Amino acid sequence: MTNDRLAWLFVFFALYATYCVFWGVDCARGRRGAIDFFLAERGVPSWVYVAAATTLTFTGWVAIGLPATILRDGFPGAALALGAIVTPLAGAAALSRQWMLSRRFGYVTPVQMYADYLGGPVIRPVLLLIALLFALPFLGMQMAATGYLFQVLSGGVIPWVYAMWALGALVFLYVCLGGMRAAAFVGVLQALLFAAGLVAIGVIAWVELGGFPSFVALLDKLGAAKVGDWGASSAGYNAMFTTPGVVQFVAGYGKEAPVGGVWTTTMVLSTVLSLIGLQLAPAFGVLAFSARDARGFAPQQVWAAAATVGFGLVFFAVIAGVGAQFLGASSAITQASLAVGSDLPSLGAGHDAGLIAVYLNSLAARAPWFLGLLAVAAIAVTQATAALYVSATGTMFAQDFYRHYLRPDVTDRDLKFFGRIGVGFTLLFSLLGATYAADAQVQIGALALPAGLQLLPAAIAICWFPWLTPRAVVSGLITGLVVVVFTDQLGLTLANFLEIDIPWGRWPWTIHSAGWGIVCNIAVCLLFSLMTQKRSEREHRMRFHDFLAEAAPRAPNARVWRPIAWVAALGWVFFAIGPGLLFGVDLFGAPNAGAKAWLFGIPSLWAWEIIAWVFGVLLLWLLAYRLGMSQPPIRPIEMEPEGIRRPI
Numbered sequence: 001m002t003n004d005r006l007a008w009l010f011v012f013f014a015l016y017a018t019y020c021v022f023w024g025v026d027c028a029r030g031r032r033g034a035i036d037f038f039l040a041e042r043g044v045p046s047w048v049y050v051a052a053a054t055t056l057t058f059t060g061w062v063a064i065g066l067p068a069t070i071l072r073d074g075f076p077g078a079a080l081a082l083g084a085i086v087t088p089l090a091g092a093a094a095l096s097r098q099w100m101l102s103r104r105f106g107y108v109t110p111v112q113m114y115a116d117y118l119g120g121p122v123i124r125p126v127l128l129l130i131a132l133l134f135a136l137p138f139l140g141m142q143m144a145a146t147g148y149l150f151q152v153l154s155g156g157v158i159p160w161v162y163a164m165w166a167l168g169a170l171v172f173l174y175v176c177l178g179g180m181r182a183a184a185f186v187g188v189l190q191a192l193l194f195a196a197g198l199v200a201i202g203v204i205a206w207v208e209l210g211g212f213p214s215f216v217a218l219l220d221k222l223g224a225a226k227v228g229d230w231g232a233s234s235a236g237y238n239a240m241f242t243t244p245g246v247v248q249f250v251a252g253y254g255k256e257a258p259v260g261g262v263w264t265t266t267m268v269l270s271t272v273l274s275l276i277g278l279q280l281a282p283a284f285g286v287l288a289f290s291a292r293d294a295r296g297f298a299p300q301q302v303w304a305a306a307a308t309v310g311f312g313l314v315f316f317a318v319i320a321g322v323g324a325q326f327l328g329a330s331s332a333i334t335q336a337s338l339a340v341g342s343d344l345p346s347l348g349a350g351h352d353a354g355l356i357a358v359y360l361n362s363l364a365a366r367a368p369w370f371l372g373l374l375a376v377a378a379i380a381v382t383q384a385t386a387a388l389y390v391s392a393t394g395t396m397f398a399q400d401f402y403r404h405y406l407r408p409d410v411t412d413r414d415l416k417f418f419g420r421i422g423v424g425f426t427l428l429f430s431l432l433g434a435t436y437a438a439d440a441q442v443q444i445g446a447l448a449l450p451a452g453l454q455l456l457p458a459a460i461a462i463c464w465f466p467w468l469t470p471r472a473v474v475s476g477l478i479t480g481l482v483v484v485v486f487t488d489q490l491g492l493t494l495a496n497f498l499e500i501d502i503p504w505g506r507w508p509w510t511i512h513s514a515g516w517g518i519v520c521n522i523a524v525c526l527l528f529s530l531m532t533q534k535r536s537e538r539e540h541r542m543r544f545h546d547f548l549a550e551a552a553p554r555a556p557n558a559r560v561w562r563p564i565a566w567v568a569a570l571g572w573v574f575f576a577i578g579p580g581l582l583f584g585v586d587l588f589g590a591p592n593a594g595a596k597a598w599l600f601g602i603p604s605l606w607a608w609e610i611i612a613w614v615f616g617v618l619l620l621w622l623l624a625y626r627l628g629m630s631q632p633p634i635r636p637i638e639m640e641p642e643g644i645r646r647p648i
Contacts, residue, residue, distance in 0.1 A: 008372030020174045027178025034416040037179035038395040039290040046296030052187030054304040055384040070321025074240025075605040076263035083275040084310035085616030088301035090276040097463040102289040103637040110285030111400040118470040131282040135393040137445030140434035142382040152357040183387040190384035197377030202316025205323035220595040241591035252505030270515025277452025283392035298630035397422025443490040450514030454480035466541045472528030480521030488513040553628040576612035584608025
């Protein structure tokens with residue numbers, strides 16, 4: 001049977017690799033210049049952008065991380081599925097306008113855009129640092145996870161290190177050949193595989209559980225049993241069905257752990273906000289700049305991300321995560337005689353991330369061909385991330401480092417060559433880190449999302465608010481990054497190394513480091529903006545805002561809809577991922593009252609999260625379409641041929 005599994009695994013992987021190499025070779029044909037390698041001649045079709053951007057946004061944190069979190073923490077952790085709403089909110093606020101600026105002033109990377117708008121010598125290296133936080137440790141973590149997945153699914157025949165390096169070589173090959181064009185077009189298949197894999201894992205759990213009525217009956221018993229990793233809440237409910245308060249004033253992991261679960265409403269809010277960093281990251285901006293037009297932004301944000309992926313998360317990911325407890329993955333549930341009997345082994349504490357691998361492995365005896373197909377689907381998720389991030393990082397290496405600091409007069413051919421070198425170095429160092437410095441890579445990679453979130457004031461400033469001054473934005477950004485480091489594990493490790501006693505641990509007061517960072521960031525930004533207003537600097541910034549005022553679409557009756565949208569957005573945040581999440585614990589029936597008392601036939605908190613998802617899709621539709629925030633410009637945009645504003 002192992003031979004059958006390996007055979008199908010190699011067959012589907014060979015087909016997938018062939019498809020990737022085909023696009024790499026096809027996109028390399030002809031005398032394509034640097035602008036094609038970096039931005040696909042700014043001609044990525046809308047449908048390709050929708051697929052590639054969706055896959056890039058929902059990476060390993062969905063495919064591997066979210067079901068594992070739900071397995072460990074239950075329905076409080078399932079609130080992270082609402083990241084499918086919050087993440088594209090950032091895109092709705094900024095991406096369309098940034099795309100217009102890139103077309104007007106010729107920006108190839110967001111680093112050029114921010115450096116031109118904010119000025120000064122500091123912003124460029126800080127943004128390059130944030131880009132590297134995503135590209136090196138973040139990618140290394142995901143590539144390592146894929147290597148482990150390959151090792152498990154091959155029955156241990158293929159060591160994870162060999163698998164990881166082989167997968168990295170495939171990414172290097174087709175991205176070096178075809179650049180952003182190849183990465184984007186391969187992303188279409190990767191998006192389809194990602195969607196199919198997400199649904200399939202939930203369906204496998206559904207079938208193993210004996211259907212939805214059987215699943216609900218098990219939830220009924222679990223709600224009354226008060227067993228699991230977190231025990232019972234202060235209200236006497238099973239902690240897997242309830243949110244443990246608004247906030248807990250504990251010192252944080254390493255000093256003092258929370259009681260009854262980690263997912264207080266402040267932790268949910270700050271963690272979901274950190275996911276905004278995925279669409280604010282400089283690498284995502286490079287993909288957005290490559291779009292042929294802005295018509296793909298609204299469909300990607302509303303229908304692909306919020307509606308389609310959101311549906312998969314609030315239903316299939318939840319069924320896969322919670323259902324795995326009854327299928328043997330949770331030793332506590334098994335010991336309480338609530339398991340239904342399955343091939344899933346007990347994962348044990350600290351091994352929750354292996355959930356997807358054991359789900360797929362359960363197919364080895366019955367459908368080895370299906371195992372091979374779903375394995376490639378899981379691999380494709382991280383491959384999409386790797387390809388798009390290394391392509392974008394190669395672009396920034398060539399444009400924002402080599403050209404800006406070393407050779408301003410570089411030729412088009414040499415620029416393309418150094419872009420490929422950047423691709424190679426990005427992959428090489430991320431794989432070396434995963435191989436030889438895994439612990440350090442995890443600590444640094446954990447900063448990627450909260451560091452990306454710190455670009456929020458800069459993005460809002462360049463798109464909407466000219467009164468935020470450059471020095472204020474840069475000062476807030478640096479402050480936020482420092483706070484992120486010292487409220488996460490890396491800062492604690494550095495403090496211990498320097499023999500400095502910090503009185504808090506990781507994520508104090510059950511607030512994610514992203515939350516601490518963005519609060520301090522915004523506070524410094526607002527304070528410094530009041531103190532550093534200069535007329536000459538404002539005139540420079542108004543050149544950008546005057547252009548946006550002329551080019552950006554204006555929604556009919558905007559004065560009526562704008563306050564409605566603000567109230568709706570703030571209300572949704574409060575009730576969906578903020579303190580109002582507590583209402584969902586027992587509004588539709590107490591967790592321990594049983595299925596007959598649950599208004600919708602499912603636990604109250606799960607029903608609340610599903611309702612929040614529905615209203616979130618409507619909110620995004622209001623912002624992206626009704627208010628026109630993600631709509632194309634009202635007139636064609638002509639590029640302004642000046643200096644850095646026309647870098648190629």
